[in-house]
Amino acid sequence: MSDIRYLAPQTLDDAIAQYAAAEGAARILAGGTDLLVQMRSGLLKPSTILDVKKIPELTAIERTADGGFKIGAAISGAALEEDPDFGKAWPGVLEALNLIGSTQVQGRASMGGNLCNGSPAGDAVPALVAAGAVATIKGPNGSRELKVEDVPAGPGKTNLKPGEILVSFTFPARPKGSSDAYLRMIPRTEMDIAVVGVGVSLTLEGGTCTAARVGLGAVAPTVLLVEDAAKALIGSTLDDAAIEKAAAACSAACNPIDDKRGTIAYRTKVAGVLLKRTTAIAAERAGRT
Amino acid sequence: MAKIHVSTTINGEPTEFLCDAADSMLDALRDTLGLTGSKEGCGTGDCGACSITLDGRLVCSCLMLAAEADGHEIETIEGMAAPDKLHPLQQKFLESAALQCGICTPGMLVAAKSLLERNPNPTETEVRFWLAGNLCRCTGYDKIVRAVMETAADMREAAR
Numbered sequence: 123m124s125d126i127r128y129l130a131p132q133t134l135d136d137a138i139a140q141y142a143a144a145e146g147a148a149r150i151l152a153g154g155t156d157l158l159v160q161m162r163s164g165l166l167k168p169s170t171i172l173d174v175k176k177i178p179e180l181t182a183i184e185r186t187a188d189g190g191f192k193i194g195a196a197i198s199g200a201a202l203e204e205d206p207d208f209g210k211a212w213p214g215v216l217e218a219l220n221l222i223g224s225t226q227v228q229g230r231a232s233m234g235g236n237l238c239n240g241s242p243a244g245d246a247v248p249a250l251v252a253a254g255a256v257a258t259i260k261g262p263n264g265s266r267e268l269k270v271e272d273v274p275a276g277p278g279k280t281n282l283k284p285g286e287i288l289v290s291f292t293f294p295a296r297p298k299g300s301s302d303a304y305l306r307m308i309p310r311t312e313m314d315i316a317v318v319g320v321g322v323s324l325t326l327e328g329g330t331c332t333a334a335r336v337g338l339g340a341v342a343p344t345v346l347l348v349e350d351a352a353k354a355l356i357g358s359t360l361d362d363a364a365i366e367k368a369a370a371a372c373s374a375a376c377n378p379i380d381d382k383r384g385t386i387a388y389r390t391k392v393a394g395v396l397l398k399r400t401t402a403i404a405a406e407r408a409g410r411t
Numbered sequence: 412m413a414k415i416h417v418s419t420t421i422n423g424e425p426t427e428f429l430c431d432a433a434d435s436m437l438d439a440l441r442d443t444l445g446l447t448g449s450k451e452g453c454g455t456g457d458c459g460a461c462s463i464t465l466d467g468r469l470v471c472s473c474l475m476l477a478a479e480a481d482g483h484e485i486e487t488i489e490g491m492a493a494p495d496k497l498h499p500l501q502q503k504f505l506e507s508a509a510l511q512c513g514i515c516t517p518g519m520l521v522a523a524k525s526l527l528e529r530n531p532n533p534t535e536t537e538v539r540f541w542l543a544g545n546l547c548r549c550t551g552y553d554k555i556v557r558a559v560m561e562t563a564a565d566m567r568e569a570a571r
Binding site: 125126127128130151153154155158159161162163171173175198200201223224225226227229230311312313 | 412415431432433435454455456457459462465468469470471473474475476478479481522525526540541542543544545
C-alpha cells in the first residue's frame with residue numbers, strides 16, 4: 123500500500139493533467155466511502171489517489187443565471203443539507219443523497235461519487251435522473267455535458283472517457299408548483315442497499331400535471347429514465363387511472379436480477395408500488411410550493 | 412515513497428504528523444498520535460466505532476485518509492471531556508450503564524454530541540436514525556438511546 127501517491131490539486135486543470143499523467147492507474151477521491159472500502163478489500167490498487175475536494179468547481183454550491191443550481195460533484199450530503207435553498211427546490215434529490223449509509227457516511231458521500239461508482243442501486247441516481255440534472259465533465263480534450271441517465275454504462279462502469287473528471291451537476295430552474303421525491307424499498311429501516319428505488323419530479327398547474335420525469339433504480343444494469351411513466355402522468359390530474367398506467371410502465375421497464383435481496387417478480391411489482399407512493403409525495407410537496 | 416507531512420488541528424491543538432498515502436485517519440490517530448480512544452470495529456464505515464468530526468461534521472475516520480486532514484479541524488473522543496469534568500453525555504452514559512464492553516462507546520458519544528449540537532431536542536426516532544451507523548452488540552441500544560434523550564433534556568434545562 124505504501125507505494126501509492128496522494129495528490130490534492132487546487133485547480134481543475136492541474137487535476138486533469140495529473141489524472142491523465144497517471145494513465146488510468148489513478149482513482150478520484152471525493153468522499154471515499156466506496157473507494158477506501160474497495161482499496162481495503164484489495165479490489166482496487168490505484169497508483170495514485172487524486173483528492174478533488176480542494177478544487178473550487180467540485181465543491182461549490184451556486185445559483186445559475188436562470189435560477190437553477192450548479193452543485194459540485196464532490197459535495198457531501200451533509201454539506202448540501204446545510205444549504206438554505208437547495209433542499210427547498212429539490213427535496214427529493216436531497217433525501218435520496220441522505221439515504222446513503224449512516225450519518226457518518228453522509229458526512230462524506232457525494233452525488234458525483236454515487237454516480238461514478240456505477241452501482242445500479244445508488245440512491246442519488248434515480249433522483250438525479252428524475253430531476254433532469256446534467257453532468258458537466260472535463261478532460262484533456264475539454265468540457266462536455268451529459269444527461270445523468272447517460273452517465274452509467276453498466277454495473278461499475280460509466281461513459282466517462284479515460285482522463286475525464288465529473289465536475290458538477292446543473293439543475294434546471296423550478297417553475298411554481300414543482301417538486302420531487304425519492305423512495306426506496308429496503309428490508310431494514312436504514313443503512314441498506316435499495317432493492318428498488320424510484321425518483322419522481324413533477325410540476326402541477328391548477329391540479330394538472332404539466333411536466334414529469336421518473337427515474338428507476340436497482341431493477342436493471344443501469345438506473346433508468348422511464349419516459350412511458352412520465353407520459354402517463356403528464357396531462358392528467360394524477361387520477362387513479364393515470365397513476366396505475368405510470369406504475370405499470372415502471373414495472374414494464376424492469377429488467378432486474380434475481381438475488382437474495384429480491385426476486386425478479388418482487389422487484390417488478392415493487393417498482394409500480396413505489397411509483398405510486400413517490401408520485402403522491404412529490405405532488406403533495408408541489409402543492410405547497 | 413516519501414512520507415506526507417500533514418498540518419492539522421486536533422481537539423483544538425495545532426498538530427503535525429507524517430503519514431503514508433494509504434494510511435487512514437484512524438491509523439494516524441491511533442498508531443502515530445497515540446489517540447487510541449477511536450476504535451477500529453470494521454474498517455469499512457459500517458460500525459461507527461471510529462467516529463470523529465471533520466470541520467464539525469460527523470465522519471468515520473476509517474473512511475478518511477490521514478493526508479486529507481491537512482488544513483482541517485478534527486475532534487476526537489479525547490477532546491470531549493473538560494480537564495476536570497466529563498461531558499454530560501459521558502456522565503449520563505456512566506450513570507445509566509449505557510455501555511457494557513465499551514468498544515462502541517467513544518463513537519456513540521462523539522456521534523451523540525454531534526446530534527445534540529445540531530438538535531438539542533431530538534425525538535427518539537431522530538436519535539435512533541442519527542445513531543444508526545453506530546453498532547453496539549451488547550446493550551440492545553435502549554439504554555444508549557435513553558441516555559442521549561435524558562442528557563438532551565438535562566442540557567436544555569441547564570441552558571435555561
